[in-house]
Amino acid sequence: METPTPKRRSKKETGRAFPPGRIRITEALTSLLTKKDFGSITTAEIAETAGVTEALIYKYFKDKRDLLYQVLREYLEHYEPRIKMDLRGIKGSLNKLRKLMWSHLNVYAKDRVFAKILLLQVRSFSDYYISEPYLLVQRFSGIVLDIIAEGIENGEIRNDIDPRIIRQVVMGAIEQVCLTNVVFNRPIQPEEMGETLCQVVFKGITKNAEGR
Amino acid sequence: METPTPKRRSKKETGRAFPPGRIRITEALTSLLTKKDFGSITTAEIAETAGVTEALIYKYFKDKRDLLYQVLREYLEHYEPRIKMDLRGIKGSLNKLRKLMWSHLNVYAKDRVFAKILLLQVRSFSDYYISEPYLLVQRFSGIVLDIIAEGIENGEIRNDIDPRIIRQVVMGAIEQVCLTNVVFNRPIQPEEMGETLCQVVFKGITKNAEGR
Amino acid sequence: METPTPKRRSKKETGRAFPPGRIRITEALTSLLTKKDFGSITTAEIAETAGVTEALIYKYFKDKRDLLYQVLREYLEHYEPRIKMDLRGIKGSLNKLRKLMWSHLNVYAKDRVFAKILLLQVRSFSDYYISEPYLLVQRFSGIVLDIIAEGIENGEIRNDIDPRIIRQVVMGAIEQVCLTNVVFNRPIQPEEMGETLCQVVFKGITKNAEGR
Amino acid sequence: METPTPKRRSKKETGRAFPPGRIRITEALTSLLTKKDFGSITTAEIAETAGVTEALIYKYFKDKRDLLYQVLREYLEHYEPRIKMDLRGIKGSLNKLRKLMWSHLNVYAKDRVFAKILLLQVRSFSDYYISEPYLLVQRFSGIVLDIIAEGIENGEIRNDIDPRIIRQVVMGAIEQVCLTNVVFNRPIQPEEMGETLCQVVFKGITKNAEGR
DNA sequence: TATGAATGAGGTTTCATTCAT
């Protein structure tokens, strides 16, 4: 998570690199998103920041929103293997879930622009839900669901609740926490926050009764 | 929750009713929001739907976004007393919390436009967080926090977690569930969903070990 | 035919007049068309000439081409009753045809912009053939056809040729003549030219053999 | 008229063949012109259809319009000798004219793209009238005029009409007929149509009175 | 209270075209 800007990457891992103009454009948008929201960023601004002409944006991207989705996609493609890697060698479904929650928090903590895009910007665009990056997000979701299902299977997680609801509680908690901090530009402590959220989500908010 | 459109209401509960033009404008926006997102609704469209001229919108509202915030505010002002009412006479903090969660789910379930505005649209506007409706939302939040604090005080809720984190888990779960259903226009069953969420949030997702 | 610019007219003869901005825009286009072809006229130019903003063009017209079609439509609506009037009280189909040919030549002679639009500009636009003004042009065509049919009926015009072909020869001759003169900005003498064309079209180009 | 696409030809009949890239570009434009009008064909489209880069277009052609004119020129250079050939050995000016009319109709009938370019597209470009292909078209025109002059000389054609007017009637009729059919993608029967047009143009539309 | 007319400002996008390689 030490490379917050995963640009200048190859097309398909082994493919050819993106042309410099394209790279500068995505970098420009990323940089602008740290300062203002997508809606108030103009293509003129992006082009100027990138040091290219506005026309070049439309050479590489269908439109302004496509640019945003491409940036988001690159982030997601960058983080997916990392998160999968993070899970390697971990025993126990709850431990995996804890790690996953930490990974998520960590990504949002380290990469505010990514968090902003995902938690604040794209959600209001109806075409986001049929976009490429949304598909990737769903793949993330699938990983979470698999871990939960595994936990139910092996008895670590209660079996009286629809695993998708469990996932929504887990992800809802993480996103709610990050959303608030992202909006007000407050830092996120992944270690601390991850531990606390796990405590709540794993054990519940009820005070343990006698003998427990 | 039988009046999903709380329009034609008075300015400040006892104040004078809104002029018909204003009412038609807010109604028009509400109606349009069922079909498309705020960003792709134009003032021309709002005016046409309302059967007024675009200029009239600016008679009553500072700008387009102000119109959205006013609509949201009217919703919030309409729902706040109801939710407070719902809590009356309930004993026990967890019972109050359960009721509150149900109330929230119920409002989102019944009033999709309200849910859309609050969960999808306004969040990406940075001036939302200094707007009037945001203040009202914070008041809602305060109620939740009070109940949690009360629960911690009286021993119903665990005291080892920051109550604000507990609130975020609770609200995060609700909003995550509603968000998904609102986006894909799927119905929400407040009774069922409220019960399930309480189960998860109150007791945690861990399978209780023997003797526990 | 003394009013080459038939603007500032009412919407539907008795309807309300066009707003001044709209009038200035159509006048501006008309004026620009005397100097250059439609393809090289920009909306910025039209707006400047009209003394309005570019945006106003799009208030009144769907796009630049729609503006052209509207101008053409206004011309056609202006000339249609005149041409019909010209035919009043004329006896004999050939006489009517002669008058009609003269009317056409006269309009093209007097109103070069109209001629330019109709003979040079719109024809290359495929959507012209589904446009409103094209419908009006077809109505003109219908009048010609009716006269020819009448002439065939009453024995003035030969009955061994499809009347539509006759119309095409008649109109083709007129348009060819006007086209050339319009392109090279040469004047058209409707009287002289009408007479000559009638001679050719009515009697044919063959030198009459003795006794014929 | 069996080779509707006269491409892959040499520069000046005996010159060197065009390089493959150039050929593919003109072929691409020709092919695109069957589907849409020149104005809505983009260089990007042409390049893609040709399987070359846009830049290559500018290697071989001054600009997009020059490409169109070159295509038109190649057509004209291809058809000129054929039409001249067609006239060989024909006796009588009216017979020559008939043949010429048939030849024209036949070319337009067989080669719709050529017809489209000549009758619909180039006419609206003011620089067309100073272009190379326009010179070739004028040479065609010259042939027609020569035949008419010859006919007047030898008494076959009436001598009381300016031969250029006669030419305009003849060519106007042909072009009018072809124009309509080209626009609406209707077939042209050169034999039938040639005969009919000759009947009209040669003898006139007036029903011959008794004794005439 | 409401409107008709018009605008400012900029937005996105297109497209022919060039240049270094």
Next chain:
DNA sequence: AATGAATGAAACCTCATTCAT
């Protein structure tokens, strides 16, 4: 002979917004 990258210039168009009435 051909290309990949990038551009200039403008085109078209949108839209929130204002103002005189």
